[in-house]
Amino acid sequence: MKRLIENDLMFGNLIRVDSQAWIGLYNRALKKLTGRETSLPEFHIDIGGFSPEIGDELGDMNYLSPKGGERQFILLTTEQKTAPMLNADLSVLRDVMRGFITRNESQLFGLTARDAVIGQIDDRVWALETPADLMQLRDLGVTADTTGNHVAEADRLGRMIEDFRTRPDGWWDDVLIARMIEQARKSGDVLRNPIRLTHTEFAMPDFWTADFGGVYLCRSCAEPAMIFADPDQAIEVSGMRMLTLDAPHQVAAWLARNALAEPIISASGADAAAILRQKMDFILADAAIRLGLDTGDGSRSELRRVASRMGADLPAEIKGLSALHRYAQNGGDWPVIDSGDPAYFYALRGTPGPLRDLVNRLLAEMAPHDVRQLFITHKPRFYSLYRTWPEAKRDYVVRILAREYAIDKQGTREALFGSEPGMQEAQIPSHRTGPWGPARVKLAEAELSRPAGPWGRASGGTD
Template sequence: MNRLIRFGLMFGNLYHVTSPALVERYNRALEHLTGKRTALTDFYIDISGFSPEVGDDLGDPLYLNQGGVNRQFILLSTDQKRAPLLDAKFSTSRTILRRFIEDNEAALFALTARDAVAGELVNSVYDVSTPQRLFDIRAITVDADTTAGTVRNAEALAGKIDTFLQDEDAWFDDVLIAEMIGLAAQTGDVTRNPVKLKKMRFEQGNFWTAHFGGLYVFQKVEHPAVIASADASALGTLPLEHVFETRQRNQIARFLELNGLVEPIVAARGIDSAAILRQKMDFILVDAVTTAGVDLSGTTRADMRRLARDHAAHLPEEFHALASLVNWAENGGAWPRIASDHPAYFYTLRAADHADADLVNMLLAELTSKDVRQLFICHKQMFYATYARWPDAKKEYVAQYLAAEYQADKVGTRDALFGHDAPMEEPPASTTRTKPQTMDDLVARVGPWGAVRR
């Protein structure tokens, strides 16, 4: 893992806590939430304020996430919004934290100038000892305040000010006036500088969770299902009728198609589909040749073509199927029929344009784990777990590739792979065409690659 850290591919963009004032604020918040303090004077934190170094110091890697639910957080700066969320137990957690910071940025900037903001992502479930409890999580609310209770005191002061202005006898209420003066000493002038955090509530719709070996829960689609990375039989009876394992490729393909969650890469507008497929082929090639002990140091594009020729007989089905698809897209070759049980099937898809695109791309990354770029972007926890088992030659190649190609332009790469152009106006349908001529015609007629097998 040191190679990934050196290239900025692991623990990147964390917020560095170095000053004694920030360390003390962090400790106040930590004690407020957990009753513990750290002796460290220099450490890094993620968007939630979690620090692997502090976790090691306390001997508790879940010190802000006991039980894996109701994640607590510590904010020292609004700059934390750019940090990742380490060891996430739910795919929705980082999005919620970022939205909370961005929607309250001005107030949080003022609050964190003097104190840490501590809080919790609250739901009605306090443990997920059984898979069934996951379905009791209906919504997440954000509860936050400074360690000194500035927001709570500001709300109390605002209420007392209203009473003072509305009650004719308030001028003679010495107790009320004394309370207002005491609160104002802590909060400042809330009439000119309101200290208020928005009450935020997030519906827990479709999500991924690390619990129970990894589950993708699609409960807010027309045809709901749970997709399990591990043994589905161990989950017991769930509220959703359909429960699949990631090895049940035909059923997952059918589920994705029925709900309109994916589209063929070659049919997506505004992207270089052939270039994307060629890169996937390169990653599949790298996996094959490094397993065979080939050193990839200093390889060029010409070297990769040579390796593909030299090892053609030993390359997996995914490589050859994608090569046929590229040949169709670029040279008008024969249309390859890639059925849902083919190893290359999910490599040819990406999430369609909908609210759960990130979740679907995460699922596709797990189903196409040889595409290390998508795995790194969409499912970092699985990337780190599989990286540890790779040959050293593959580790070096992938780390150098991601550092050079992805880190240099993260936004551009994500847009090129997963972005969606505005839909174009469809031309009038022809009444004389007798056979499909374009990718759109093929998709309209038979689905992405022909009928999905049940």
């Protein structure tokens, strides 16, 4: 992992905390939340105030996420909104934290000027005992205040002012007036500088969770589904289609019926030839390293040379991706590739809309040799696999990501997946045709046949 950190591929874009004032505020907040403090003279924090250095110091990388508890956070500055969220076991956590900061930025800016803001993200579910309990996760609430309770004190003064204004005898209530004056010393002038955090509720119709071996829950589409990475955890849930990642034909059919994926080769604004060529490079490099073949500097010319020596060991994905690459460059007949082809999921990306990022995360699990997409869309899975890779593959992947992603992250994301979805895309029609026209299989037949893919009707037997 040290190599990833040195190349800004792990713990990157964190906020540096090195002033005595900030460290003092952080310790005050940490003491209130956990009863512990740090002695580090310098550390870095993510969007929610988690520090990997403090986690290492305390011997607890979940010190802000106690087992069985809610995700707690510490805000020292509104600039934390640009930082990543580390150790996120729920895909929407960073979006919720970023939304909370940006929608309450003026209030939080004033609060963090004098104190640290602490709080928690509440899923309102007491316990998750079975995957069926995930259906209870529908929204997240954020509660926050400073360590000095400025928000609560301001609310208390606000209620007093309202009482003073509405009561007929308020002007003659000396006790109330005295209490208001004393409260104002604590909270300041809440009329000129009101303290109210208003945007604290966030819907979460669709998400990925690390619980139960990894589960995708998708509700904002025509055919809601739960998709399990671990087949042993899969259960039937009323009102949801149950899918598993080891049943690619069913997953492909569901994506097509709900118009959630589109072929890269026909995606608007995508340089399909370049994207497909890079995917082939990743696959060839993985195969060469597994076969013990020297890839030299890992350049494209070296990989082509190595591929010519693989013979029967050439990865099965290469044939289909090569056909697509030739079509993207030269045209001709549309390559016929169905969900039984190893190249199928490598050739897709999520369609624009609120489910786009979640679908790209799902596709990364279905096409794990595309290490760039895996790193961008599913970091927990990437880091888990990274620990199992041989040294040669780790070195190759880090060099590629540092050279072709880290220097222009936003540009790379837009080139691969398109522009970021806008707020107007939050609503989804109840029925949509797939990226290749209306689905060619009836819903009742989906479990028995492979879907009609973007390159023609699927062939082969049943799933």
